[in-house]
Amino acid sequence: MGGPRGTLRRREEQLAYLMVLPAVLVVLGVVLFPVIYNIWMSFHNLTLANLTKGASFVGIRNYLKVIRDPDFVQSLLITVGYSFSAAMMSVAAGLAAALILNVRLPFRNLFRASFLFPYIAPLISVVYIWKWIFDPQAGVANWILMETGLISAPIDWLTDGRMALPMVILFQGWRYFPFAMLLILARLQAIPQDLYDAAAVDGAGKFHRLLHIALPELRYVLGVVFLLRFVWTFNKFDDVFLLTSGAGNTKVLPILTYRYAIGTGQLGLGAACAMFLSITLVAFILVYQLRVLKWER
Amino acid sequence: MGKIAWRALLVGALLAFLFAVLFPLYWMAISSTKTFKELFSIVPVFWPSEFTPKAYKAVLTSPAREIPDLLDGLRNSLVVSGATVFVALALGTLAAYAIARLRFRGKTAVTALVLIVYLFPAILLMVPLFAMFAMVELHNSLRGLVVAYLAQTLPVSLLVLGNYFRSIPAEIEEAALVDGCSRPGVIWRVTIPLSVPAIASVALYVFMIAWNEFLFAYILLSDPKKFTAPVYISYLHSQLHTPWNQVMAASVLVTVPVIILFTCFMKWIEKGLTAGGIKE
Numbered sequence: 001m002g003g004p005r006g007t008l009r010r011r012e013e014q015l016a017y018l019m020v021l022p023a024v025l026v027v028l029g030v031v032l033f034p035v036i037y038n039i040w041m042s043f044h045n046l047t048l049a050n051l052t053k054g055a056s057f058v059g060i061r062n063y064l065k066v067i068r069d070p071d072f073v074q075s076l077l078i079t080v081g082y083s084f085s086a087a088m089m090s091v092a093a094g095l096a097a098a099l100i101l102n103v104r105l106p107f108r109n110l111f112r113a114s115f116l117f118p119y120i121a122p123l124i125s126v127v128y129i130w131k132w133i134f135d136p137q138a139g140v141a142n143w144i145l146m147e148t149g150l151i152s153a154p155i156d157w158l159t160d161g162r163m164a165l166p167m168v169i170l171f172q173g174w175r176y177f178p179f180a181m182l183l184i185l186a187r188l189q190a191i192p193q194d195l196y197d198a199a200a201v202d203g204a205g206k207f208h209r210l211l212h213i214a215l216p217e218l219r220y221v222l223g224v225v226f227l228l229r230f231v232w233t234f235n236k237f238d239d240v241f242l243l244t245s246g247a248g249n250t251k252v253l254p255i256l257t258y259r260y261a262i263g264t265g266q267l268g269l270g271a272a273c274a275m276f277l278s279i280t281l282v283a284f285i286l287v288y289q290l291r292v293l294k295w296e297r
Numbered sequence: 298m299g300k301i302a303w304r305a306l307l308v309g310a311l312l313a314f315l316f317a318v319l320f321p322l323y324w325m326a327i328s329s330t331k332t333f334k335e336l337f338s339i340v341p342v343f344w345p346s347e348f349t350p351k352a353y354k355a356v357l358t359s360p361a362r363e364i365p366d367l368l369d370g371l372r373n374s375l376v377v378s379g380a381t382v383f384v385a386l387a388l389g390t391l392a393a394y395a396i397a398r399l400r401f402r403g404k405t406a407v408t409a410l411v412l413i414v415y416l417f418p419a420i421l422l423m424v425p426l427f428a429m430f431a432m433v434e435l436h437n438s439l440r441g442l443v444v445a446y447l448a449q450t451l452p453v454s455l456l457v458l459g460n461y462f463r464s465i466p467a468e469i470e471e472a473a474l475v476d477g478c479s480r481p482g483v484i485w486r487v488t489i490p491l492s493v494p495a496i497a498s499v500a501l502y503v504f505m506i507a508w509n510e511f512l513f514a515y516i517l518l519s520d521p522k523k524f525t526a527p528v529y530i531s532y533l534h535s536q537l538h539t540p541w542n543q544v545m546a547a548s549v550l551v552t553v554p555v556i557i558l559f560t561c562f563m564k565w566i567e568k569g570l571t572a573g574g575i576k577e
Contacts, residue, residue, distance in 0.1 A: 017395075138341075
């Protein structure tokens with residue numbers, strides 16, 4: 001050590017610490033610490049009322065309480081089912097949109113840009129557009145469906161016990177298909193033209209080429225997009241909160257977490273509920289990676 | 298299938314998508330300019346007989362000082378989003394560069410930290426941040442909101458910028474160092490100019506996250522004058538008889554900046570959306 005090289009190295013190290021420190025402190029303070037605090041809370045009977053007075057350790061009682069809550073089991077089932085369907089829908093619609101845009105069309109870029117609207121627009125705007133279109137009294141959807149004879153009486157789409165959940169799923173599919181579309185389109189356009197040409201020479205029709213060339217090439221990207229969408233939907237709070245506030249069988253786990261912690265101030269229960277959510281998610285991701293994406297090979 | 302059948306299927310699907318995407322946009326715009334009578338008429342009006350700017354006037358000018366209007370909301374949103382972008386980029390660029398390029402003890406730990414916090418499910422932050430803000434009384438403060446948004450955007454910024462800095466050939470920087478440029482000089486004059494696309498796409502991404510964010514703004518802010526635009530709109534909607542034309546007018550005004558940003562910087566935003574750094 002020592003000598004000009006050593007001092008240079010040391011000076012670089014000092015500079016590095018200066019540069020890293022602010023970000024590391026912020027990340028530790030507002031991400032890592034809160035997550036550890038969440039784990040701590042889940043083992044204490046913390047409420048908004050005893051927040052600063054010191055809560056006592058209650059072991060796994062919060063977890064047991066959450067599990068025994070009939071709402072929780074129902075909520076878990078709903079969350080899994082709805083995340084799966086919503087992810088499927090956005091991937092399927094995204095695939096369809098990508099296939100359309102992969103054809104040489106006039107105004108292709110214009111179509112592509114307008115397809116992105118649901119994903120780019122602020123959530124608050126698109127949610128309220130939906131609420132207005134599907135308003136039970138003055139909504140245009142009820143009017144169109146009744147005029148065309150598809151329904152006989154107006155439906156309260158976003159609070160009805162049978163309709164609210166499908167509506168939330170439909171909304172998610174609509175809002176997030178552009179994300180899937182972009183990723184799938186990028187992969188589609190990377191498929192070499194030779195592959196199609198060779199198949200065409202062999203006499204393969206369009207449908208055949210789609211099924212046997214494009215889809216196998218897309219397998220991986222479809223798997224990844226589905227995983228991302230599933231995980232994000234599972235975590236999602238504000239879409240459902242704004243759309244239905246949990247009415248009509250749409251009380252998904254993030255909403256339940258919110259109701260425990262913020263709605264009723266039982267922070268410990270909320271923290272335990274969030275832990276269940278995270279553990280389910282991590283388990284799902286691990287299994288999915290091994291089984292579907294086959295990353296171990 | 299024949300060629301005509303394919304064409305028909307393609308055009309049909311295209312039209313269906315266009316309708317699904319554009320009708321809501323159209324309905325928002327048209328509803329915001331309708332008179333009350335046409336807004337709630339039994340047979341919906343698809344093209345108003347008269348366009349009125351009433352709803353826009355109503356949301357932009359509040360009747361009294363204590364009552365917020367959308368201008369307050371937009372201003373608060375702009376302040377919070379701008380501050381979040383500035384802090385996330387400043388801290389993110391510095392740290393990501395050091396992690397990507399400089400040698401220091403503890404680098405492995407910092408790299409691991411960045412990846413771990415990036416992978417945390419966002420829902421794990423809801424309860425603890427709420428409790429922490431209640432404790433330190435950062436309730437009802439726009440500054441507190443910026444902190445909450447940093448928790449959601451800084452990990453992503455670190456990851457995306459770090460990956461980008463690593464992709465810049467080290468030789469370019471070394472040449473400048475040999476020429477006698479100091480390390481901070483290299484970062485400022487060589488690396489940052491080369492990274493404008495990545496920095497811009499991170500900036501836009503962070504801005505849109507903060508601009509669109511609802512949950513934390515909703516739980517943390519109680520003073521109506523401090524509402525961000527999304528919270529203001531939800532407050533408009535929560536009135537006993539929802540003034541739908543006003544809700545739609547406010548929605549238009551919140552959406553327009555995003556659409557303008559998007560059309561101006563389409564390339565960069567799409568890059569950010571698909572770069573793999575995205576996280577919701």
